[in-house]
Amino acid sequence: MTAVASTPSGCDPESLLNLIDLGLVLLDADGRLVIWNDWMVARTGRARGEVLGRALDAVFATGLDRHLVAAIRAALEAGRSRLLSSSLHRHPLPLFARGGRAPAAAIDQSLVVRAIRGRDGRRQCLIEVADVSPAAGRDRALRARARTTRQQAAHLQAVFDSSIDGLIQFGPDGAIQSVNHSVVRLFGVPDAELVGAPITGLLPGVASRRSATGADPAAGTDPWPTGSRRELTGVCRDGRAVPVEVAITAVHDDTGTNYCAVVRDISERQRFEHELRAQNDTLRAQAAELSKLARRLEASVAHADRLRRQAEAANKSKTDFLARMSHELRTPLNAVLGFSELITDAGQSSDLAVTGPAAEVATARAYAHYIHESGTHLLSLVNDLLDLAKIEAGRMPLxxxxxxxxxxxxxxxxxxxxxxxxxxxxxxxxxxxxxxxxxxxxxxxxxxxxxxxxxxxxxxxxxxxxxxxxxxxxxxxxxxxxxxxxxxxxxxxxxxxxxxxxxxxxxxxxxxxxxxxxxxxxxxxxxxxxxxxxxxxxxxxxxxxxxxxxxxxxxxxxxxxxxxxxxx
Amino acid sequence: MAEPEPVQLPSLTPSLSPDVTDAILEIFNVGVGRAAAVLSELGNAEVVLSIPYLAFLDRDALIVTIANGCQGRISGIRQAFTGGFDGDALLIFPERESLDLARALIPDPDSVEDMSEMEREALLEVGNIVLNACISSLADLLHADFDSDIPNFFDGEPNSISHHLLRNSDGNLMYLRIDFGLKNNEMKGHIVFVLDLRAADAMRTAVEAILRSITDPSAHPPG
CATH class of the missing domain: 3.30.565.10 (Histidine kinase-like ATPase, C-terminal domain)
Incomplete structure (x- = not known):
């Protein structure tokens, strides 16, 4: 059995082994279990009487981690001591924490496989098992968090790098900490030259608190005017001035407050605005011209209307005149017609006598006939004219x-x-x-x-x-x-x-x-x-x-x- | 460099011929090959090990060699062995590269500068595997039986290794440089065997046997 003897103090060494918060397993030179302390009993569910005298791999039907088997063999045969770390072997032994109603959890373990010499000089193998579950759990959680942080950082870095707007991170003193590609492109300065340089070198007016609206964007204690967007002039490496819009944000973290400036090149926008203004001016001039024309047109229309009313009045006067002339025109015609008829018919059916030589009388009668015909025609003409005039004047009764x-x-x-x-x-x-x-x-x-x-x-x-x-x-x-x-x-x-x-x-x-x-x-x-x-x-x-x-x-x-x- | 003591290996250091060096390295290569196989099963990244250099140096030369190879601080693993001879085996890395090695082995490595407990433990196991392999090879070379102890971790300035070399106050040390081929970068580890006087004697005998086997093919080869 074990090579353990009573201690000088009289304390039972066996009970000491059971007090230790480590699993202790001793294998003799033939690989048989000779020590199996309470810690192991509690975490394997295997009583001492059940395991002592048996080989370790016979105790665990599920099989042992082969690195552990190799380490035990190396200890017993070659005297090599070996560590099995929890990060490279999580569960070399099938150990479970048993407590409360929670399901048994596999224990993360750190093993020391130590070659020691027994009293007979033959090698034995002492295995110390430490439960490192809490530390390992913490470590895994930290790694997971670190992974998330790395992914987020990579994501943010990608956004930072690929942003179309220029991004400048700088400290409270204005020293540039980092810039993205857009800044390098915009100002024509390599980022290596920018890091550590003052941001005022790129944006001379950036510290000024005056905004485009004239208001103080941040009356607080911030050394940089954060918040509102301002239009400033940036200075490129070749001395060229470029109009930019700048917004500064304060970034607070454990290490203090830093700043991020978003810089947007607005030269294109300004050019566009100028063009728009010019076009606007042209349009306004054209509109003025048009309204002048419209006024002239209105005047012409009014003039034409006046003329039309005058013409209508004149036409009405004419129609009225003609209508009234009805009587005056017909009356003399009646005389002409009446007397010419009398002359024509003289000596036949009327009392009028036309005397003189027969040839002259005939000639006079013929003339009178012409006068009567023409008078009749003139009368019908006058009648038609007067009728039309009456109708136009609305005086024709129906x-x-x-x-x-x-x-x-x-x-x-x-x-x-x-x-x-x-x-x-x-x-x-x-x-x-x-x-x-x-x-x-x-x-x-x-x-x-x-x-x-x-x-x-x-x-x-x-x-x-x-x-x-x-x-x-x-x-x-x-x-x-x-x-x-x-x-x-x-x-x-x-x-x-x-x-x-x-x-x-x-x-x-x-x-x-x-x-x-x-x-x-x-x-x-x-x-x-x-x-x-x-x-x-x-x-x-x-x-x-x-x-x-x-x-x-x-x-x-x-x-x-x-x-x-x-x-x- | 101090004049070597008679009891040390005066003739070995300067006159170690390429043939002898190759013969000794061959013995270590077998052991280290076994260690590499174990490592490749364990870690996240495949680790290729090779031994490109062997020398017997005195203490000052060793410190200079290691300081030159490690810019800045070092990390190391020490493992004592007892038996046929007593001694210490040390595996030394530049601190920065030891972190790289640990992170190559563990999935989701921590990104902080300091090595975590888990990383340190993993590194200690790797060192343990490599040093066990080297101790076994040394046992084969010297026809001796060694028990190795549990390894422990140390770090500090290159000078600080001097107090790990106390066993050899007389200044004879066997130095092996071992290359760790990682996925993304190559790193160099330095292995030092601190041997006692008996071990130095045995080393001389072993080297003489190797010389004999080289000059007289009928003689038994070492190991």
Missing amino acids: HRERIDLGRLATSCLALVSPEAGRRRLNVAHQLPSPAPILCGDERLVRQMLVNLLTNAVKFTPSGGAVTLSSEVRADGALIVTVSDTGVGMTPEDVEQALEHYGQVDNLLTRREQGTGLGLPLVKALIELHGGSLEIDSAPSAGTEVRLVFPDGAIHDAPALAETGAGDR
């Missing part, structure tokens, strides 16, 4: 009444038939039976139809046809149409014909007398009735003129029956 279109058409056709006969024209109406009843001013509707028929007869060459017809359109409007097979008009001619006093100038016009007021008057009259005038025409393809009386202008058939009208 007396709506029931009109038998068949009777009216027959009467109008009779008026133009002598002339049509002379020209050998076929003039007829194609109205349905019974003919429609129309609501309107009969005198004015008659005037429209006579004007249109007269025009048609006038502009249709010999052998042609003039037709008056009517229809009811799907929308309920009554259409009265006068068509001819005459010379026709181009669209431009139509437009001109509708203008007052704008009669189309063509060969026939020169031959035919016309006031040029026919179509414009018809147009004005149909519009007075709330309707419209439509013209379809093409040169040499005849002309079709339609008077459109809107819905409500037609009386129904029973009304027609009551009137008993509709003779043809």
Whole structure:
């Protein structure tokens, strides 16, 4: 068994072994266990009686760390003592801390495998086991924290290095501690030259507390103006000045307070701002120019408006004048017409006698006939003019009444038939039976139809046809149409014909007398009735003129029956 | 350098021929190779060991040699051995490089300047493995049986090793320089055997046997 003897003090050495806070295992020269103290019993759960006399690897079925096996062999065979450190071998022996209800935790251990000589001079192996779990745990935690710190530092360093803004770390005295690549690039100074140099060398105004707003950014005790961003001028190595924006932050840690300046090159931004200001000025000048033009335009518009009002007033005066002239113009014409007729008819049906030689009398009568014809034409011209003027002046009264279109058409056709006969024209109406009843001013509707028929007869060459017809359109409007097979008009001619006093100038016009007021008057009259005038025409393809009386202008058939009208 | 005492190895130091040196180094290489195999299993980084230099120096020359090889402070591991002869084996590193070695062995090394307890313990084990291997090789060389003690750690200025060399007040020391090839940097360790007088005698005998074996191939080789 063991080579332990009683101590001089009489204390039992065995009990001393059990007091030590170390695991103690002694193997004899044959590798059999001879000491297994209480510490080992507690942490392996193996009682002494269970293990003594057996080999260590026979005690632990799970197998021993092979470095421990090798160390034991080297101790027993070659006398080598060996350490097994916890950092390189965490659990060479399967030991567990048993306490409370917590699950058994594997013990981090530090082993000393010592070769010693027994009394017989043979080598034995003493194994001392120390529980280093707390220290090892602390060490691992520290390493983990150090790893995290390293990663964070690496991350921050990467951010620091790659920042587009220049970053300068400096101490309270202004001595630069480190700079990033952007600072080196911006100022053109290698970082080795910058470290230790004063920051005021790069940024002469950096210590000044005056900010762009004029306020004191930090009235506190900080030796550097921290907080607000300021625009300063940086000085490059080649003496070039560069506009920068600078913000200083205080960094407090265990070692005291240091500072970090963020430096941003704003030369690009300033250039841009200058350009923007220049463009702004240009725009403002252009705007002023434009507003001047606008004022001038306004003045012109006002002037034009004044002129228009004057023209309108003048036109109104003219219309009023013409309307009032109605009586004054007709009265002398009546005398001319009356007396010329008397002269023409003298000696036939009137009491007036024209005496003298027969030839002279005949000549006088012929002259009187010309005067009467011209007077009649002048009267119709005056009438048309006065009618137009009245309509324009809004003084033309509209007396709506029931009109038998068949009777009216027959009467109008009779008026133009002598002339049509002379020209050998076929003039007829194609109205349905019974003919429609129309609501309107009969005198004015008659005037429209006579004007249109007269025009048609006038502009249709010999052998042609003039037709008056009517229809009811799907929308309920009554259409009265006068068509001819005459010379026709181009669209431009139509437009001109509708203008007052704008009669189309063509060969026939020169031959035919016309006031040029026919179509414009018809147009004005149909519009007075709330309707419209439509013209379809093409040169040499005849002309079709339609008077459109809107819905409500037609009386129904029973009304027609009551009137008993509709003779043809 | 002081005139060597007759009892030391006067003829060895100056006249150690390359052949003798190679023969002794071969013996140590076998042991150190075993140590390297153990280390490569243990640590985080692969450690390659080689012995490029062997010399027998006196105390002053040894201190100068170590001081030249270690700029600044040193760290060391001392392991005593007893048996056929008594002596000390020392493994000395520049302090900075010993930290590198410890950190190469342990995952997630601490970044602080000082060596942690765990790192120191790991370094002590590495030194223990290397010195045990060298002591075993010395035992083979000298045909002796040694028991080695548990190693202990020391550090300080290069001069401070002088009091670790007290066993050899007469000034004969065997010096081995051992190279630790680490992943990122090579480092040099210095191994010193402090031998007593009997060991010096045995060394002379061993060297003579080596010389004989070299000149007369029929003779038994040492070890």
